[in-house]
Amino acid sequence: MGKLIIFSAPSGSGKSTIINYLLKQNLNLAFSISATSRPPRGTEQNGVEYFFLTPEEFRQKIANGEFLEYEEVYTDRFYGTLKSQVEKQLSEGQNVIFDVDVVGGCNIKKFYGERALSVFIQPPSVEELRKRLNGRGTDTPEVIENRIAKAEFELSYADKFDVVIVNDQLEKAQAEALETISNFLKK
Numbered sequence: 001m002g003k004l005i006i007f008s009a010p011s012g013s014g015k016s017t018i019i020n021y022l023l024k025q026n027l028n029l030a031f032s033i034s035a036t037s038r039p040p041r042g043t044e045q046n047g048v049e050y051f052f053l054t055p056e057e058f059r060q061k062i063a064n065g066e067f068l069e070y071e072e073v074y075t076d077r078f079y080g081t082l083k084s085q086v087e088k089q090l091s092e093g094q095n096v097i098f099d100v101d102v103v104g105g106c107n108i109k110k111f112y113g114e115r116a117l118s119v120f121i122q123p124p125s126v127e128e129l130r131k132r133l134n135g136r137g138t139d140t141p142e143v144i145e146n147r148i149a150k151a152e153f154e155l156s157y158a159d160k161f162d163v164v165i166v167n168d169q170l171e172k173a174q175a176e177a178l179e180t181i182s183n184f185l186k187k
């Protein structure tokens with residue numbers, strides 16, 4: 001049976017960049033595909049980045065108890081991890097890596113305990129976070145300010161995680177993540 005690696009961080013911390021790096025290493029990692037009721041962005045495809053559901057479909061699956069955890073970020077905008085998806089990947093012997101928000105991350109850790117490693121990716125500062133979000137060029141100034149406002153709350157969760165990795169220099173953060181996760185998977 002595989003193990004679970006949970007990544008959480010304020011948006012713009014470099015979580016996706018580090019996860020994509022780890023997926024290319026020899027760690028037998030599979031990305032956990034979440035479900036969401038938000039519409040696909042850009043080139044996103046159903047069953048690749050997310051399973052895209054309508055809010056009604058999402059509510060039905062909640063009622064059926066199909067989620068390991070889920071959140072309604074605001075009215076009708078849901079994100080959640082499907083039990084079936086995670087169990088399928090784990091039973092195939094893969095280690096599953098999650099990109100979820102801080103609350104979801106803590107819930108998954110609580111459920112799986114020692115079988116899971118929770119990792120918080122911390123930006124060097126909120127100013128740097130703003131710079132990266134601007135540099136990434138995928139969000140409007142308004143969305144960026146919303147993400148920054150949420151970051152203050154998310155940063156207060158850091159000490160609830162098993163490991164905190166500061167992403168200042170990317171190569172260093174990637175090396176630290178690789179070492180920490182390799183050690184955890186060997187245990």
Ligand code: ADP
Pocket residue numbers: 009010011012013014015016017018132133135136167168169170171
């Ligand atoms: P997240 O998934 O946490 O929202 P991303 O991985 O999309 O964050 O990173 C946000 C932006 O910051 C991207 O443009 C990425 O290339 C850049 N970035 C990531 N790590 C660093 C770093 N250590 N230094 C500078 N820029 C970085």
Ligand code: 5GP
Pocket residue numbers: 011034035038069070071079080081099100101103104105
């Ligand atoms: P985005 O809409 O930019 O893809 O994601 C927004 C946020 O939702 C990110 O912080 C991401 O980590 C979080 N997220 C994605 N999938 C899940 C999930 O299954 N559960 C929870 N709790 N959060 C998720």
